[in-house]
Amino acid sequence: MTREMFEDLLDRHGPDLARWPEGARAAAETLLARDAAAREAMAGAQALARMLDTVAAPEPGSALYGRILAEVEASPAIGGGLFGWMRGVWAQGGALAAAAALGLTIGFIEARASTPMPTDDPFAAGPAVVAPMTGVESFGGEF
Amino acid sequence: MSADEGMSPGAPADVPGHAPGASADPDLPLVAAMAKGETRALRALMDRHMGRVHGVAWRLTGSGAEAEDVAQEVFLRAWKTAGKWKGLGNGGTARFSTWLYRVAANAATDRVRRKGWGHDGLDAAGEIADAGPTPEAALARSDMSARVQAEIMALPDRQRAALVLSHYEGLGNPEIGEILGVSVEATESLLARARRALRAALADMKDDASWREGQ
Numbered sequence: 001m002t003r004e005m006f007e008d009l010l011d012r013h014g015p016d017l018a019r020w021p022e023g024a025r026a027a028a029e030t031l032l033a034r035d036a037a038a039r040e041a042m043a044g045a046q047a048l049a050r051m052l053d054t055v056a057a058p059e060p061g062s063a064l065y066g067r068i069l070a071e072v073e074a075s076p077a078i079g080g081g082l083f084g085w086m087r088g089v090w091a092q093g094g095a096l097a098a099a100a101a102l103g104l105t106i107g108f109i110e111a112r113a114s115t116p117m118p119t120d121d122p123f124a125a126g127p128a129v130v131a132p133m134t135g136v137e138s139f140g141g142e143f
Numbered sequence: 144m145s146a147d148e149g150m151s152p153g154a155p156a157d158v159p160g161h162a163p164g165a166s167a168d169p170d171l172p173l174v175a176a177m178a179k180g181e182t183r184a185l186r187a188l189m190d191r192h193m194g195r196v197h198g199v200a201w202r203l204t205g206s207g208a209e210a211e212d213v214a215q216e217v218f219l220r221a222w223k224t225a226g227k228w229k230g231l232g233n234g235g236t237a238r239f240s241t242w243l244y245r246v247a248a249n250a251a252t253d254r255v256r257r258k259g260w261g262h263d264g265l266d267a268a269g270e271i272a273d274a275g276p277t278p279e280a281a282l283a284r285s286d287m288s289a290r291v292q293a294e295i296m297a298l299p300d301r302q303r304a305a306l307v308l309s310h311y312e313g314l315g316n317p318e319i320g321e322i323l324g325v326s327v328e329a330t331e332s333l334l335a336r337a338r339r340a341l342r343a344a345l346a347d348m349k350d351d352a353s354w355r356e357g358q
Contacts, residue, residue: 008335011334011335011336011338011339012316012331012332012334012335013316013331013334014309014310014334014338019315044342044349045338045342047349048338048341048342048345049310051287051291051341051345051348052291052295052306052310052311052341054284054287054288054291055202055288055291055292055295056288057197057198057201057202057210057311058201058207059194059197060193060194060197060210060211060214061207061211064193064197064211064214064215065186065189065193067215068185068189068214068215068218068219069182069185069186071215071219072182072185072219072222073182
């Protein structure tokens, strides 16, 4: 291996010989043992690596995870291919059904207010009919 | 350039470094679970890769806020892509993490082109690695860190991305080429030019680095 070849490989692969192509490592070590200029080139590459090491990236904020999950939760239809699409449709359908049921319930309550009902009315707990229909509650356990 | 330009879910068949039939992608079970709409799998994927994705984005944008936005974009894209993913062990050749890096690198580069470098890297001085035994040494390392970060950001986009993925993420040249959408030869050329440019730009600081070696 010539010094020029060594310096070219040094620029391509960096100063850690373990990251060099396996076939070039032994020749590089042989050259380093006998060539002071090659050792100087290696020292320069190692100095650059140490300088790069002085820059450490900050950790992401802990709120970032929650922000991403909240975005997924807010738009469940975007995730998970067919299942995600079905969940989105179901969630939207559930919301529509809940709105319809709420409207019916309000109308029903208003009707009851103007019309005396027997005490054993099976619809006396009317609003409870609405609760299981909300799309949010249908998937609440997963978020 | 869109964040995932040229990257359909699944890599080209002739991508080097990932022969079909190679060891299975450890992220594949999480991808499959995300495809079923399991947000816990997304959380696990973030636990596994957030640090590196965010780190790459921070090093390429120089901004903590931009890096978080890039990371958010990456994992939301991962959530959307899961149901269509064809990668290693699933009819394709790419690891899911390689695709994550690719989306992160492209999204970060796009932001730098649109908005410029974030310049808040220096505000993260508390993050400087191994600040040193004395206040003077810490200040010297802080100055060095700021200067090095500035020189990294001065590199052309692809050289900067190749250097970050190689030096800080420890990725091999074939995987870096896959992420950047270039050949291994082109990747090595990018790395060589980046290292030469940085050595020249930081030549006056070499003695400082040599000093640290002796500490």
